[in-house]
Amino acid sequence: MFRRFFRLAEWAIEIASDKPLDDTIECYIPNFLPFAISADKAADTPELFSFVLDDSVAALIDECMERSGVYENTNGQIYIHLSDTNEYTFIIKDLHGELCAVLKCNADFSAYRCAILGNADGRIYGLSNALMLAFVHSGSRHDTVVIHASMIRHEGLAYCFVAKSGTGKSTQSANWLKAIPDTDLMNDDNPLLRIRNGVVMSYGSPWSGKTPCYRDVSAPLGGIINIMRHPTNYVEPLKDVFAYGRVLPSFSAMKSDVRKYREVCSVVERIVSSVGVYNLYCTQYPESAMVCHETVTRTKEKQNVTP
Numbered sequence: 001m002f003r004r005f006f007r008l009a010e011w012a013i014e015i016a017s018d019k020p021l022d023d024t025i026e027c028y029i030p031n032f033l034p035f036a037i038s039a040d041k042a043a044d045t046p047e048l049f050s051f052v053l054d055d056s057v058a059a060l061i062d063e064c065m066e067r068s069g070v071y072e073n074t075n076g077q078i079y080i081h082l083s084d085t086n087e088y089t090f091i092i093k094d095l096h097g098e099l100c101a102v103l104k105c106n107a108d109f110s111a112y113r114c115a116i117l118g119n120a121d122g123r124i125y126g127l128s129n130a131l132m133l134a135f136v137h138s139g140s141r142h143d144t145v146v147i148h149a150s151m152i153r154h155e156g157l158a159y160c161f162v163a164k165s166g167t168g169k170s171t172q173s174a175n176w177l178k179a180i181p182d183t184d185l186m187n188d189d190n191p192l193l194r195i196r197n198g199v200v201m202s203y204g205s206p207w208s209g210k211t212p213c214y215r216d217v218s219a220p221l222g223g224i225i226n227i228m229r230h231p232t233n234y235v236e237p238l239k240d241v242f243a244y245g246r247v248l249p250s251f252s253a254m255k256s257d258v259r260k261y262r263e264v265c266s267v268v269e270r271i272v273s274s275v276g277v278y279n280l281y282c283t284q285y286p287e288s289a290m291v292c293h294e295t296v297t298r299t300k301e302k303q304n305v306t307p
Contacts, residue, residue: 101126
């Protein structure tokens with residue numbers, strides 16, 4: 001068996017196959033290469049899950065498609081089948097309805113087998129999405145979640161910008177990069193958050209949407225800012241249930257599984273209790289970053305620091 005190892009949010013992930021993996025990694029998921037680690041390093045890092053490329057899993061398609069729920073998003077469809085032994089099978093299709101991957105996991109979300117299908121574009125889409133599904137479902141068991149956000153780092157703290165698609169998450173990050181010194185982009189679509197020793201840590205990831213920002217970087221989370229278009233620029237701090245309700249939809253979760261959804265909700269509740277959450281009413285211009293920076297970096301009501 002051939003094996004490659006990667007580190008995401010300080011978790012080790014093993015990808016294995018009975019065929020050499022170098023070409024598969026480089027052709028289909030080159031965005032994972034910045035996160036590659038040696039076998040020795042992986043041995044010293046807690047493993048989140050194992051992931052085996054196994055063409056035989058494709059044989060499950062016909063059986064599972066007949067008894068599956070379906071989740072549709074802007075990129076395609078995911079058919080979800082739960083067996084009598086509490087094992088999930090995910091069938092991933094692209095926007096054109098073409099099969100791209102079949103992913104099967106064990107009952108405790110620690111081991112996955114995956115078949116990737118179709119042409120090169122389909123395999124790229126299928127494998128990347130299968131790995132994200134695996135990370136989402138395994139991570140929530142261990143205080144680790146994926147947030148749909150654009151994330152910058154400023155003076156040692158990370159800030160996540162969340163919003164409905166097309167509202168301006170990436171624009172706000174770009175404005176900080178233009179207007180605020182000592183700022184860099186950590187990820188532009190799906191950064192990772194993990195609670196470690198009571199501190200909410202932020203990490204880059206291999207999933208960054210249309211912006212190729214695949215960085216193995218980390219920082220304590222300084223705040224979550226919800227972007228709302230407005231003719232003027234001002235910031236509204238959010239408290240308690242209002243903060244929780246505002247940011248929860250930005251976290252990846254499988255709502256059809258009550259147990260898994262509650263895991264994500266529990267992590268989000270603890271994140272919100274540790275960092276500041278804000279509404280940023282703003283224009284698309286760089287001045288909005290100045291207003292946002294002035295408030296979110298000055299507010300000290302919640303400090304996400306090492307206990």
